Amino acid sequence: SATHGLMLTLTPHDELDTTVWFLISSTMWTDPEVLQKEYTKRITDIFEEDRVIVLSQRPELLPLDLQAELHLKSDRVAIAYRTWLKQLGLKFGTA
Numbered sequence: 824s825a826t827h828g829l830m831l832t833l834t835p836h837d838e839l840d841t842t843v844w845f846l847i848s849s850t851m852w853t854d855p856e857v858l859q860k861e862y863t864k865r866i867t868d869i870f871e872e873d874r875v876i877v878l879s880q881r882p883e884l885l886p887l888d889l890q891a892e893l894h895l896k897s898d899r900v901a902i903a904y905r906t907w908l909k910q911l912g913l914k915f916g917t918a
Contacts, residue, residue, distance in 0.1 A: 825851035829866075838884065838915070843870065885916040 828848040835841045845866060852858040886892070887909045894902060908916040 825849060827851070829862075887913065887916060 826849070828846075830846040832844045832846075833841050834844065847858060847862045847866075849858055849862075852861060885905065885908075887905050889902060889905060905916055
């Protein structure tokens with residue numbers, strides 16, 4: 824059976840712009856051109872779906888004041904992330 828891997832790294836440029844880099848590996852395709860062709864369109868389509876959702880979110884900047892919102896148990900990871908951003912001294916985050 825095939826094994827696939829995908830690693831994403833992010834390079835923030837400012838409050839609103841970030842470059843996403845991805846590294847793909849697969850045992851199914853040994854030709855890099857085929858691998859790029861097979862994955863690039865899929866990943867681009869997924870990122871485009873996500874981009875549309877992210878650009879529609881309000882507020883655009885993620886408030887770090889956790890008291891400003893009602894939270895559910897399912898928000899634990901997001902709360903931990905926002906708490907970490909606040910500990911880093913940031914005034915806002917992005918979702």
